[in-house]
Amino acid sequence: MNDELIAILNSWFVLNQRDLPWRKTTDPYAIWISEVILQQTRVDQGIAYYQRFLEQWPDIASLAAAREQEVLKMWQGLGYYSRARNLLTAAKQIMSLHKGVFPEDPGKLRQLKGIGPYTAAAIASIAFGHHVAVVDGNVKRFLSRFYGLDLALDRGEGKRQLEKYAQSIVENGHPGLLNQVMMEFGALQCVPRNPLCNKCPLAEQCVALRQNLVQQLPVSIRKKASRNRYFNYLVMAQPHDDGLVFVVRKRIGNDIWKGMFEFPLIETANETDFGQLSQTVEFDKITAGQHFLLSGQPFRIRHILTHQNIFACFYLLIFDHLGFVEEKNNVFLMNQNRPDDYPLPRLIMKYLLSLENQN
Numbered sequence: 001m002n003d004e005l006i007a008i009l010n011s012w013f014v015l016n017q018r019d020l021p022w023r024k025t026t027d028p029y030a031i032w033i034s035e036v037i038l039q040q041t042r043v044d045q046g047i048a049y050y051q052r053f054l055e056q057w058p059d060i061a062s063l064a065a066a067r068e069q070e071v072l073k074m075w076q077g078l079g080y081y082s083r084a085r086n087l088l089t090a091a092k093q094i095m096s097l098h099k100g101v102f103p104e105d106p107g108k109l110r111q112l113k114g115i116g117p118y119t120a121a122a123i124a125s126i127a128f129g130h131h132v133a134v135v136d137g138n139v140k141r142f143l144s145r146f147y148g149l150d151l152a153l154d155r156g157e158g159k160r161q162l163e164k165y166a167q168s169i170v171e172n173g174h175p176g177l178l179n180q181v182m183m184e185f186g187a188l189q190c191v192p193r194n195p196l197c198n199k200c201p202l203a204e205q206c207v208a209l210r211q212n213l214v215q216q217l218p219v220s221i222r223k224k225a226s227r228n229r230y231f232n233y234l235v236m237a238q239p240h241d242d243g244l245v246f247v248v249r250k251r252i253g254n255d256i257w258k259g260m261f262e263f264p265l266i267e268t269a270n271e272t273d274f275g276q277l278s279q280t281v282e283f284d285k286i287t288a289g290q291h292f293l294l295s296g297q298p299f300r301i302r303h304i305l306t307h308q309n310i311f312a313c314f315y316l317l318i319f320d321h322l323g324f325v326e327e328k329n330n331v332f333l334m335n336q337n338r339p340d341d342y343p344l345p346r347l348i349m350k351y352l353l354s355l356e357n358q359n
């Protein structure tokens, strides 16, 4: 069964695979970067990030020497900024623990910061030819349908079965190639909604198709509930030349966007308004009792992250002079025309864009 399956998949791949830059290399560094980027974004958008990243840091040594702020800036727009920080930490670990040489063994790869079973398997199989299966979302969907596996796939028996199926396939050929073939098949042919069963070369053998289970598989796993958060930004600004200068602060602590920059923030338990906000101790602390003008209407926007809904509200406060703000302890002044000086979450970029559109 496997020989026939592999032969069909390989022929399909030759005819249908996309021309992707990371398919042309076996450099573990490049494969690692591509895998982490692809965990964050679609392939078409990921290509540009991948190329920019490798242009700036072509190897482990150059990445290990980068500043965190530069890496976050490069990552801007991809989200999950801990992944970018982990890339930097892992590059440093490879320099110090492995003399700058990527470890081959999946177990050793998994000891590096941010490299989990999936990424370790991708690097070990594609760069070093280790016979380990990469079980990503595409592979899960394809194999669960092909074998008619109607169990939850993230734990217990379903997970074990699925890994067994994937492993038995990569044992029988070039593991790096077969992993990519299965991922590509799931991404292009056996897609989540409306898979292309009527032109599928595996239609005859596919259990889900024979048993009319395609729409039910893979068994959906209940998603973690999203949490609502209320972010009130005090956009403290001072007119300057042809624009504004803003106060920005670096986010610290173990939360979203660590190391990125944003405007002074007051987080509240519920939605609030300016009247209530301006009565708080935090508000007084941030504005230092200085005179300001509240400009225009607040800008409200809902920003959705994987497990969080951010209800953000931006209040533009115009000060005559921001001289009372000390540029220290992660507080800086950012010119409106130079947002590229700092890594900014997408939410902050959305606000800056709305401000630009108003003018």
Ligand code: SF4
Pocket: 142, 145, 146, 189, 190, 191, 195, 196, 197, 198, 200, 201, 202, 203, 206, 207, 208, 209, 214
């Ligand atoms: S027949 Fe349909 S469900 Fe089965 S592997 Fe092909 S595309 Fe996927």
